[in-house]
Structures are given as C-alpha cells and as structure tokens.
Amino acid sequence: MFTHRKSATIHRRRLPLAAASLAAGALTFTAANCGSPSGSAPVPVPAATGDPVSAQTTALGTILVDGQGRTIYQFANDRNNLSNCAAACVIDWPYVPAPDSLPKSSPGVTGKVGSTTRADGHRQLTVAGHPLYVFVGDSTPGQTNGQGINLDGGIWTVVSPAGAPLANPSPAGAATQDTVAPGY
Structure with missing residues (x-):
C-alpha cells in the first residue's frame, strides 16, 4: 500500500x-x-552591406545601420563633432570607426558623412556632424534595443538617413518620423 x-x-x-x-x-x-501584425508584411532585417553606413528599413522605420547591418545610435551629450562617450561608456556603446578613406556617398544616407578624432586618437564616423555608435545590447541586425535609453548621462536614439536623431521613430512603412532638434 x-x-x-x-x-x-x-x-x-x-x-x-x-x-x-x-x-x-x-x-x-x-x-x-x-512577428508582424495580421495582414502586414514582415519587417525586413537590415543586410550586411560592408558599407561603413547605409540607410535601411527596420521595425522603427528607415534608419542608419553599419556595414554589418547593426543599428546606429547617437548620444544626446555629443556636440559639434565631439564625442562625449569615453571610458566605461564605450563598453556599452562602441563607436563606429571611420574608414581610412571616407565614402563620397553611402546607400540611402542623405546627411554628410564625415569623421571626428576621439580623445584617444581614433577616428569615429559621423553623419551630419553626429558621432555614431552601435549598442552591445543589439546582438543581431535589426535589433533596436538601445532606442530611447537614458544611460551614461544622456539619451541614445536611432539615426535618420539625414543624420538627425529620431525621438519617436515610425514603424516601417509609415510616412513620417519625428526628429529631435540636433542641439548644435
């Protein structure tokens, strides 16, 4: 029993x-x-183009991505081609390195592509004077986990093809996107 x-x-x-x-x-x-709302097409994942920067469609709309298809961000505390993300900040937000020879144009990018020299002597890619970064929290192309994060003393936002930060990005296929005043 x-x-x-x-x-x-x-x-x-x-x-x-x-x-x-x-x-x-x-x-x-x-x-x-x-993955996508009923009746809508799935949002494309940005492709690795090898270009230092390109504009591609993501879940947040058309934004800048690096050559591996990873989302590019801006730091609100950066000013006039000057990066204010150093030391521990760069661990979470690696800067996008500038190539030795800047491209004359980049696919879909309407802002001026340039570079700035960081305090450590390395060159960082810029668009419309904004230093560019990727986020360690984005492990695959198409992820936008850094959007709107307030970290390291400022807000991080995805970047429009013109180089302006997108405060309220529109979903892919939407007609408009709200931009943040550049603060310059």
Whole structure:
C-alpha cells in the first residue's frame, strides 16, 4: 500500500508540471509566429552591406545601420563633432570607426558623412556632424534595443538617413518620423 501512495503522489506532481510545460510551449510557439501584425508584411532585417553606413528599413522605420547591418545610435551629450562617450561608456556603446578613406556617398544616407578624432586618437564616423555608435545590447541586425535609453548621462536614439536623431521613430512603412532638434 505504501508503494501505491508514493506512485499516486508522483503522478499528482508530474501532472501540473506537464501542463505547465505544455502551456509554456504553446506561448513560445504563439510568440514566435507573431512577428508582424495580421495582414502586414514582415519587417525586413537590415543586410550586411560592408558599407561603413547605409540607410535601411527596420521595425522603427528607415534608419542608419553599419556595414554589418547593426543599428546606429547617437548620444544626446555629443556636440559639434565631439564625442562625449569615453571610458566605461564605450563598453556599452562602441563607436563606429571611420574608414581610412571616407565614402563620397553611402546607400540611402542623405546627411554628410564625415569623421571626428576621439580623445584617444581614433577616428569615429559621423553623419551630419553626429558621432555614431552601435549598442552591445543589439546582438543581431535589426535589433533596436538601445532606442530611447537614458544611460551614461544622456539619451541614445536611432539615426535618420539625414543624420538627425529620431525621438519617436515610425514603424516601417509609415510616412513620417519625428526628429529631435540636433542641439548644435
């Protein structure tokens, strides 16, 4: 009789665990299949073009990405081609290095592409005078996890093709995007 109680106890413990596993699996399946709103096309993932900077469509609209397709950001505390992100800041927000020879034009980029020399002597890519960064929290192309973060003493925003920070980016396919005054 003792064996019977033990197996009944084990059976009762397994049943809620199995139900919880099934529910978690269904939730995962549902979330994985809900990438885009009903009836809309999926948002394209930026491609690795090899260009130092290009404008591509993401979930936040058309923004700048680096040569690997990673989202590019600006730091609100930067001023007049001067990066104010150094030391520990650069660990979370690596700067986009400027190539030895700046491109005459970049795909979809309407702002002037340039560079600035950082305090450590390295050259950093700029668009419309804004130093550019990527975010370590974006592990794959198309992610925009750094958008709107207030970190290292300022706001971080994705960048429009003209080089302006996008405070309230529009979803892909929307007609307008709100920009933040450049602060220069």
